[in-house]
Amino acid sequence: xxxxxxxxxxxxxxxxxxxxxxxxxxxxxxxxxxxxxxxxxxxxxxxxxxxxxxxxxxxxxxxxxxxxxxxxxxxxxxxxxxxxxxxxxxxxxxxxxxxxxxxxxxx
Amino acid sequence: xxxxxxxxxxxxxxxxxxxxxxxxxxxxxxxxxxxxxxxxxxxxxxxxxxxxxxxxxxxxxxxxxxxxxxxxxxxxxxxxxxxxxxxxxxxxxxxxxxxxxxxxxxxxxxxxxxxxxxxxxxx
Numbered sequence: 741x742x743x744x745x746x747x748x749x750x751x752x753x754x755x756x757x758x759x760x761x762x763x764x765x766x767x768x769x770x771x772x773x774x775x776x777x778x779x780x781x782x783x784x785x786x787x788x789x790x791x792x793x794x795x796x797x798x799x800x801x802x803x804x805x806x807x808x809x810x811x812x813x814x815x816x817x818x819x820x821x822x823x824x825x826x827x828x829x830x831x832x833x834x835x836x837x838x839x840x841x842x843x844x845x846x847x
Numbered sequence: 848x849x850x851x852x853x854x855x856x857x858x859x860x861x862x863x864x865x866x867x868x869x870x871x872x873x874x875x876x877x878x879x880x881x882x883x884x885x886x887x888x889x890x891x892x893x894x895x896x897x898x899x900x901x902x903x904x905x906x907x908x909x910x911x912x913x914x915x916x917x918x919x920x921x922x923x924x925x926x927x928x929x930x931x932x933x934x935x936x937x938x939x940x941x942x943x944x945x946x947x948x949x950x951x952x953x954x955x956x957x958x959x960x961x962x963x964x965x966x967x968x969x970x
């Protein structure tokens with residue numbers, strides 16, 4: 741089955757820009773989606789498809805993709821963006837898969 | 848307002864069974880594929896199973912295939928997960944999640960999630 745690889749932890753200074761990446765062979769054929777999860781809460785979809793934001797997600801969140809790597813960029817990170825971020829995609833067999841998650845710290 | 852409410856979690860002994868339910872409201876349930884996703888304590892998200900809107904297509908993670916069965920009742924706006932032969936490593940919060948996808952399948956995402964139900968497998 742396919743795997744998606746994320747850096748375990750990333751930090752960013754308040755107001756700066758941070759990129760969180762997700763690597764996997766399935767990303768050459770299928771779009772990634774990105775989820776934010778804060779402690780004790782259910783995940784929230786923040787980016788899906790080419791670069792789509794659900795209603796209510798701030799426009800400082802954006803997505804991109806190149807080859808086998810998908811990226812989530814937060815431009816002007818805020819304290820409330822501190823959370824775990826997970827990428828997700830599907831593989832050619834139809835199974836869905838999550839990355840291991842990235843813990844974002846806002847300094 | 849879209850709502851997904853899981854129920855059925857609890858404490859079960861290894862080798863036991865449990866049936867989770869997810870009650871959906873606020874949208875046309877029969878038009879959407881659904882998924883179960885779980886999260887072990889202190890760990891990341893793990894996709895468990897997928898079912899298409901008509902139940903014609905079903906997928907399972909390798910870790911649960913042969914032990915878990917996903918199903919749905921569109922008349923009752925409900926999603927289910929029958930879990931048999933439970934193991935310690937099945938201990939997790941189980942979420943149901945609605946899926947949106949493109950017609951060709953290159954795009955899929957879980958746009959709404961329930962709050963989860965905790966399953967604890969322990970003797």
